[in-house]
Amino acid sequence: xxxxxxxxxxxPKTKFSGxxxxxxxxxxxxxxxxxxxxxxxxxxxxxxxxxxEDQARFDLTPLTALGDRLAMTTDSYVVDPLFFPxxxxxxxxxxxxxxxxxxxxxxxxxxxxxxxxxEGFAIDELHRIALSMKKTADEAGITIVTGDxxxxxxxxxxxxxxxxxxxxxxxxxxxxxxxxAEEDDVVIINGYIGDHGAAIVDARGELALEMSIxxxxxxxxxxxxxxxxxxxxxxxxxxxxxxxxxTVLNEFAIASDVAITLEQSQIPIRxxxxxxxxxxxxxxxxxxxxxxxxxxxxxxxxxxxxxVMKNHPAxxxxxxxxxxxxxxxGKVLLETGFGGTRIIDMLVGEQLPRIC
Amino acid sequence: MKFVDEFxxxxxxxxxxxxxxxxxKKIAPRQSKPLQIMEFCGGHTHTIFRYGIEQMLPDTxxxxxxxxxxxxxxxxxxxxxxxxxxENPDVIFTTFGDAMRVPGSKKSLLQAKADGADIRMxxxxxxxxxxxxxNPDKDVIFFGLGFETTMxxxxxxxxxxxxxxITNFSLFCNHITTVPTIKAVLDSPDMKLDGFLAxxxxxxxxGERPFDFIAQDYNKxxxxxxxxxxxxxxSLWMLLQQIEQGRSHVENQYTRIVQPNGxxxxxxxxxxxxxxxxxxxxxxxxxxxxxxxxxxxxxxAFDAERKFSVANIKIAEPKxxxxxxxxxxxxxxxxxxxxxxxxxxxxPIGALMVSSEGACSAYFNNGYxxxxxx
Numbered sequence: 026x027x028x029x030x031x032x033x034x035x036x037p038k039t040k041f042s043g044x045x046x047x048x049x050x051x052x053x054x055x056x057x058x059x060x061x062x063x064x065x066x067x068x069x070x071x072x073x074x075x076x077x078e079d080q081a082r083f084d085l086t087p088l089t090a091l092g093d094r095l096a097m098t099t100d101s102y103v104v105d106p107l108f109f110p111x112x113x114x115x116x117x118x119x120x121x122x123x124x125x126x127x128x129x130x131x132x133x134x135x136x137x138x139x140x141x142x143x144e145g146f147a148i149d150e151l152h153r154i155a156l157s158m159k160k161t162a163d164e165a166g167i168t169i170v171t172g173d174x175x176x177x178x179x180x181x182x183x184x185x186x187x188x189x190x191x192x193x194x195x196x197x198x199x200x201x202x203x204x205x206a207e208e209d210d211v212v213i214i215n216g217y218i219g220d221h222g223a224a225i226v227d228a229r230g231e232l233a234l235e236m237s238i239x240x241x242x243x244x245x246x247x248x249x250x251x252x253x254x255x256x257x258x259x260x261x262x263x264x265x266x267x268x269x270x271x272t273v274l275n276e277f278a279i280a281s282d283v284a285i286t287l288e289q290s291q292i293p294i295r296x297x298x299x300x301x302x303x304x305x306x307x308x309x310x311x312x313x314x315x316x317x318x319x320x321x322x323x324x325x326x327x328x329x330x331x332x333v334m335k336n337h338p339a340x341x342x343x344x345x346x347x348x349x350x351x352x353x354x355g356k357v358l359l360e361t362g363f364g365g366t367r368i369i370d371m372l373v374g375e376q377l378p379r380i381c
Numbered sequence: 382m383k384f385v386d387e388f389x390x391x392x393x394x395x396x397x398x399x400x401x402x403x404x405x406k407k408i409a410p411r412q413s414k415p416l417q418i419m420e421f422c423g424g425h426t427h428t429i430f431r432y433g434i435e436q437m438l439p440d441t442x443x444x445x446x447x448x449x450x451x452x453x454x455x456x457x458x459x460x461x462x463x464x465x466x467x468e469n470p471d472v473i474f475t476t477f478g479d480a481m482r483v484p485g486s487k488k489s490l491l492q493a494k495a496d497g498a499d500i501r502m503x504x505x506x507x508x509x510x511x512x513x514x515x516n517p518d519k520d521v522i523f524f525g526l527g528f529e530t531t532m533x534x535x536x537x538x539x540x541x542x543x544x545x546x547i548t549n550f551s552l553f554c555n556h557i558t559t560v561p562t563i564k565a566v567l568d569s570p571d572m573k574l575d576g577f578l579a580x581x582x583x584x585x586x587x588g589e590r591p592f593d594f595i596a597q598d599y600n601k602x603x604x605x606x607x608x609x610x611x612x613x614x615x616s617l618w619m620l621l622q623q624i625e626q627g628r629s630h631v632e633n634q635y636t637r638i639v640q641p642n643g644x645x646x647x648x649x650x651x652x653x654x655x656x657x658x659x660x661x662x663x664x665x666x667x668x669x670x671x672x673x674x675x676x677x678x679x680x681x682a683f684d685a686e687r688k689f690s691v692a693n694i695k696i697a698e699p700k701x702x703x704x705x706x707x708x709x710x711x712x713x714x715x716x717x718x719x720x721x722x723x724x725x726x727x728x729p730i731g732a733l734m735v736s737s738e739g740a741c742s743a744y745f746n747n748g749y750x751x752x753x754x755x
Contacts, residue, residue, distance in 0.1 A: 296382050303385060305504070306479075362391045363610060364398070365433015367747045373726045374482065374491070 030108060031116075034156045039063045041148040048144055051176025061174055064148065065138070068155040069162070073135075073170035081135065081170035088134075092196040096131035098122060099190035107154070107184060109228035111239030112315070115154035118187040119161035120244050120315055124264040127246035128318055130201045130253060131193030133165060138172040139188040144179045154185070165244040167191070198257060205260035206281035206321045210349040213320045213327065215248060215334055216342035217241065218270050219298040222312030226301060238297050243316035248339040252320070255333040261321040264314070271310040271369045273319050274347075274357045286358045287347035287369070307376050310359075310369060321349060388609030389432075397614040398437050404621045405439045415443040417573050417710050418620060421563060422580035423450030423738030424608050430743040432610040438617070445710030446733075446740030448562055449580055451527040452479050453704075453732040453739040454663040457696040459555055460485035466522055466553060466689055467498040473516060475509040476524040477531075478502045479736050484729055486696045506538035506552070513542070513550035522685045525554045530582040532556045532674070533647035536654040539676070539683045553685035554676050557661060559583045560591050561672040567599050571711045576620045578606040578613065581635040586651075588643030589631050596629045607635040654680055662695065664732035665704030702731040707740055714744040721745055 036042075041063060049056040066074055073081040088095070102118045119136065126133040138158065142151065162169055220241035227238050245264065252259065261281070265273045270292070278285045294309050302309045316339065322330055327345055334340035357369040408416065420426060426446045429435055435444050448454050460483050467474035467490065474490075481491045481502065494500040499519075503509050506523045513521035525535040535552055542550045559580060566572065579592055584605045595603050602623035606616035616634040623630060633639055654676060661673030676684040685691070698704075702724070703717040714720050714733065724730040726742050733739035737746065 299382055299385075303382070361432045362389075363394050363432050363434070363437060365436050367430060367433050370746050 030153065031113070031157060031160070034153060034160065036149055036152050036156065039152070041152070044148050046142050046144060046146040046148060046151065046176055048176055048178065051142070051174060057174065060148070061172075064152050064155055065172055065174070068152070068159050069138070069169040069172075070159070071168045071170055073168065074172065081137075083135065083170075088194050091132055091194040092199075094195040096126050096129050096193045096195050097190065098125040099188065100125060102187045102189070103183070104225065105183060106228050107150070109240060110224050110237050112242035113154060113157050114185060114187055115157035116161045116242055117315060118189045119158050119165060119167075120242050121266065122189040122191040123165045123167060124245045124316070124318070126191050126193035127244075127249045128201070128262045128264050129193075129195065130199035130249070130259070130262070131195045132250070133167045133191055133193040133246050135170045135192045136162065136167055137188075137190045138169050139175075140173070141175045141177060141182050141186040141188075143182045143184050144176055146184055151185070161244065165246055196253075199253060199259075201259050201262045203261050203263070203277050203280035206277050206283050206285070206349050207260065208283065208349055208351050209324050210260055210321045211324050211327045211345050212274070212285060212287070212347035212349070213322065213331060213334070213343060213345050214265070214270065214293065215245070215318050215340040216316075217293045217295050217298070218265070218314060218317060219294060219302070219309035219312035221315040222269065223298040223301045225313070226305070234301065236297055238295070238301065241314055241316040243339055245316060245318050245339055248334065248337045249318070251333050251337050252330060256322055256326045256330045258326065259320050259322050262318055265317045265319050266315060267313050268372060269309070269311040269313060270317075270319060271308075271357065272371055274369070275371045277321060278357050279355045281349075282354050284350045284353050284356050284358060285347055286350055286360060286366070288360050288362075290362045291344055291346045293342050293344050311372055311376050324348075385609070388607070388611045390611065393611055394614055397611065397618055401442075401614065401618050401621060402439050404618065404625055405441050408621065408625050409441050412441060414573075415441050416575045416624065417443050417445050418576050418578065418617065419445040419447045419566070419574050419710060420578040420606070420613070421447040421449040421559070422578075422583070423453065423736065424582065425578055425580070425606060425613060426450065426740060426743055427738050428608055428610055428613055430747050434610060434613055442617070443710075445574060446707075446743070448566065448663065448666055448708045449528065449559070450733075450736050450738040451531075451557065452483055452736035454557070454665060455480070455483055455526065455555065455732070456662045456664045457484065457486050457698070458662075458694045460489065461487070461696065462691045462693060463490060463524055463553065464488065464493045464498070465692060466685060467493055467500050469520070469689065471520055472499065473512055473519045473521045474498065474500045474524065475503045475512060475521060476500065477504075477526060480524060480526055482729075483735050506535050507541070510538050510542055510547065510550055513547050517549060519549060520688075521550050523550070523552050525552045525556050528557055528559050528580070528583050529586040529651070530580070532651050532655065533586060533644070536647075536650035539654050539680055540650060542683055543680070548682065551683050551685040551688050552676065553691075554655070554674065556655065557663065557673045558657075558671065559587070560594075561669050562663065562666070563595065565666055565669045565672070566709055567595065567601070569709050571706075572709060574601065574710055576601055576624060577603040578616050578620065579603050579631075581605055581607045581612070581639060584633070584635065584639045584643070586644050586647045589633055589639065589641045592631045596631050600629045602629040603631050605631070605633045605635050605639055607638065653677075664698065665702075665708050667705070699730050704731040704733045704741070707733055714741040717741070
């Protein structure tokens with residue numbers, strides 16, 4: 026199996042080093058108290074969390090200075106394997122929720138962190154994941170303010186599940202909605218598609234591929250701040266996670282009652298990812314991403330926005346990949362480069378590899 | 382990507398389409414109806430839709446999407462048999478991914494998995510053999526499915542299991558054969574086809590000669606075809622040349638892969654392990670003589686059909702389903718009474734709606750609807 030740990034993360038020694046999680050770590054007593062203190066509170070280092078109250082509290086005044094609406098989101102992370110090239114479940118749990126806030130135009134501020142841990146899980150791994158969460162939270166500039174820990178008997182969960190919820194503030198005048206795509210708008214993406222999906226397939230180690238694909242897992246809030254500074258009137262924006270680029274664009278097409286046409290030759294995709302898809306009979310348009318946003322903007326805004334995106338580390342390979350039209354309503358079309366087009370529909374279930 | 386992008390070159394495609402249009406124009410005055418060309422293989426169907434090839438062809442050419450999607454032609458009763466095998470608590474049942482969603486009479490393998498059966502997707506029968514090595518207390522069954530393309534890997538896996546003395550691996554053999562299936566399509570009284578794009582990967586195994594009867598006995602031209610868009614376009618152009626010149630020969634476009642005599646080690650492994658069945662039922666086409674293989678008695682120990690009691694119940698096809706007529710090119714998918722209404726990729730009733738390689742599913746997913754095109 027292909028696992029890769031973030032080499033910059035060093036695990037400090039605690040009295041739990043080398044031990045495994047037992048049911049007593051979730052039983053509410055001293056063991057749980059110590060685990061929370063040593064692994065989570067000491068790692069996340071936030072003033073709200075250190076109070077160890079039953080809830081985090083924050084002043085309203087500084088929030089109202091940032092905008093006129095709160096944004097809130099939640100997501101659960103159940104990825105297998107927990108560690109994969111370029112990331113781990115902890116990094117994912119932060120980026121996913123931060124990005125869900127950011128693509129709505131919100132400045133992400135506070136996150137919760139809830140852990141469901143399977144009995145027998147190595148505490149060092151848990152510590153490593155907590156450190157990875159902290160590192161990513163710092164990169165995003167957000168604070169983990171409250172949390173919860175549950176331990177379930179062996180077999181009742183697969184190693185570790187994480188839920189994070191987040192709160193952010195949306196500045197005045199920003200109206201990013203799936204229903205705002207208009208005729209002649211253009212579609213922009215911030216880089217290569219399918220890296221995360223391909224990395225997970227690769228990391229499961231069932232294929233023994235002779236290369237390694239890294240996940241694209243990254244926080245997007247700083248890139249999005251730059252984008253909004255250049256173009257506050259972004260019409261639609263979502264991160265293309267599960268279901269990939271195809272699914273997000275279908276959501277836009279349906280909500281806005283427009284047709285979206287993609288140009289196949291303009292969609293950035295790595296050769297390695299294409300290779301994996303060729304071998305397995307998968308379509309990269311449906312592969313998951315964890316650091317990709319799709320935005321729909323006025324054509325007149327596109328060039329300046331693209332320039333800003335390309336100048337940000339999270340958007341170096343940004344590209345304009347399509348345009349918005351009127352017919353057929355609610356559909357996404359792909360121009361194949363052969364003069365042919367095909368409709369890119371939503372997936373029925375999960376993508377299944379073809380026989381031959 | 383080397384060895385792939387060369388066969389997707391858009392400029393070459395444009396040249397080929399131009400050549401196809403020119404030759405189609407020459408043939409047109411002799412036609413009373415559009416030329417019907419069948420691509421037999423589901424892999425070809427997939428490429429044709431993926432690259433929008435059908436829309437680029439002149440109106441005088443109509444593609445008929447044949448029965449060569451092994452998932453599509455799998456009869457319901459066999460899916461039920463799979464589920465019965467998989468629900469045995471001592472069994473790990475392994476299968477190619479796209480067989481997971483094929484509906485049985487009560488449920489699919491995907492549903493059976495959710496209900497608790499140990500069903501795992503593998504990419505190769507060798508992965509199933511690995512599972513057998515790792516789980517000596519379980520019986521690992523591999524769902525052998527597909528035409529001659531996937532037959533050699535099943536045969537080699539059985540031979541490897543025998544050589545290694547692995548006793549907890551068996552094959553549930555549902556491999557089907559190309560030639561009798563094509564013959565059944567040709568013998569159908571409502572057959573109107575004018576030529577074939579023959580399956581390149583089947584030909585890689587069995588060679589060119591088994592297709593001779595199509596050209597010689599039925600006077601239908603045929604081109605063995607690769608799976609990239611330029612392969613399809615070049616083969617269409619070759620086929621149209623035969624039609625224009627009034628010839629019917631077996632020609633090989635896929636020379637980079639297909640040898641005239643096929644692949645000898647693969648054929649040897651197949652003949653060691655498998656023998657013809659008297660008949661086998663294919664969904665949409667009914668029972669066809671010699672259209673499948675089973676395992677030889679010498680390999681009974683690796684034959685799931687012999688090792689476990691398999692009911693082999695025949696389930697009647699849903700009456701409303703017109704897959705057979707679609708496969709033979711008698712009607713287009715959208716002419717079927719239940720296409721896109723009762724029968725969709727989410728709730729497939731007919732075989733052709735099941736896999737992304739099935740003609741109906743491809744039409745549906747690509748938004749092909751008579752009303753929209755008109």
